[in-house]
Amino acid sequence: MKILITGSEGQLGRSLNKLKPLDISLINCPKSKLDLTNKLEIKNTIYSYRPDWIINCGAYTKVLDAENNHKLAYSLNQTAPKLISEILSETGGKLIHLSTDYVFDGKSNKPYKVNDIKKPINIYGASKAAGEREVENIFKDTCQATILRTSGIIGPFGKNFSETMLQLFADREKVNVICDQISSPTSSLRLSFVIWEIIKKFSKRNISHTMPKIMHYSDDGICSWYDVACKINELAFENQLIKKKVKISPISSNQFHENVKRPKFSKLDSSETHKILNLKPIHWEESIKSYLKNKK
Ligand SMILES: NC(=O)c1ccc[n+]([C@@H]2O[C@H](COP(=O)([O-])OP(=O)(O)OC[C@H]3O[C@@H](n4cnc5c(N)ncnc54)[C@H](OP(=O)(O)O)[C@@H]3O)[C@@H](O)[C@H]2O)c1
Numbered sequence: 001m002k003i004l005i006t007g008s009e010g011q012l013g014r015s016l017n018k019l020k021p022l023d024i025s026l027i028n029c030p031k032s033k034l035d036l037t038n039k040l041e042i043k044n045t046i047y048s049y050r051p052d053w054i055i056n057c058g059a060y061t062k063v064l065d066a067e068n069n070h071k072l073a074y075s076l077n078q079t080a081p082k083l084i085s086e087i088l089s090e091t092g093g094k095l096i097h098l099s100t101d102y103v104f105d106g107k108s109n110k111p112y113k114v115n116d117i118k119k120p121i122n123i124y125g126a127s128k129a130a131g132e133r134e135v136e137n138i139f140k141d142t143c144q145a146t147i148l149r150t151s152g153i154i155g156p157f158g159k160n161f162s163e164t165m166l167q168l169f170a171d172r173e174k175v176n177v178i179c180d181q182i183s184s185p186t187s188s189l190r191l192s193f194v195i196w197e198i199i200k201k202f203s204k205r206n207i208s209h210t211m212p213k214i215m216h217y218s219d220d221g222i223c224s225w226y227d228v229a230c231k232i233n234e235l236a237f238e239n240q241l242i243k244k245k246v247k248i249s250p251i252s253s254n255q256f257h258e259n260v261k262r263p264k265f266s267k268l269d270s271s272e273t274h275k276i277l278n279l280k281p282i283h284w285e286e287s288i289k290s291y292l293k294n295k296k
Pocket residue numbers: 006007008009010011012013030031034035036037056057058059060061076098099100101128149150151152153154158159
């Protein structure tokens with residue numbers, strides 16, 4: 001089976017490579033090989049490889065910068081998935097399109113389900129929601145694609161919250177972390193495992209049910225970034241990744257003075273995904289524990 005990964009040098013792309021099942025032939029497409037703003041490159045690449053699946057990890061992911069880079073954000077997050085979907089609908093390949101909890105406005109008081117109303121409050125979220133609409137429209141009559149929403153990816157590869165915290169803990173005595181944005185982080189490795197399970201399940205013929213059009217996966221539990229920082233501080237010290245624990249103070253989003261709105265509550269309800277794939281939920285604290293243990 002041939003699987004093409006876009007944005008393959010991002011944190012999810014690299015995690016997918018680390019957990020690649022043996023029977024899969026991977027076509028890694030980093031930005032240098034497949035620029036998702038280049039329509040011709042997208043067309044030529046997909047037509048020449050004719051992959052069985054595409055995992056669309058490539059995206060404009062800089063939430064703050066997106067506010068001043070609408071055009072590029074929409075080009076990567078809306079136009080590229082549209083084109084990928086159009087071509088796959090001709091070649092017959094399947095698609096896992098990665099999306100985000102930021103398509104929601106964060107005003108709910110319970111975890112978001114797949115069909116809850118999307119109401120993004122920033123450009124990144126709006127561009128990802130627009131990309132979802134394109135994928136849904138093109139595949140509305142087939143089960144060739146799933147939109148897989150996730151939240152707060154952290155792990156061993158690339159720039160992410162945990163790596164930033166470890167750096168700050170090494171450099172500073174005191175760190176302020178936002179306590180009023182509630183969701184849960186997601187291990188890039190666990191998310192990759194889930195993606196390979198989706199592919200395994202929905203590549204089989206004669207399966208009892210069809211691939212859902214939208215799926216959610218985030219690690220189990222509900223927390224703020226402050227909670228995550230405190231756990232990383234504790235575990236990093238236990239694992240001797242830092243010499244001493246630092247003082248962490250909770251601050252509100254307003255005190256952080258960031259020029260972008262972020263959802264206050266964006267926990268994804270992943271129960272259907274667990275049921276469909278027959279997986280046990282893994283708590284975010286467990287994910288961070290195993291990630292930091294392996295980092296030693
Ligand atoms: N990170 C999160 O917390 C999070 C949360 C929810 C959903 N998601 C979604 O999950 C997916 C994977 O995220 P991630 O954390 O792996 O993001 P990431 O580490 O930022 O990876 C995105 C990749 O896309 C590449 N890219 C940027 N511009 C491109 C272009 N013009 N053509 C081709 N590739 C380009 C980036 O390359 P460069 O680095 O060289 O620019 C990077 O390798 C994305 O769809 C994202 O929206 C992420």
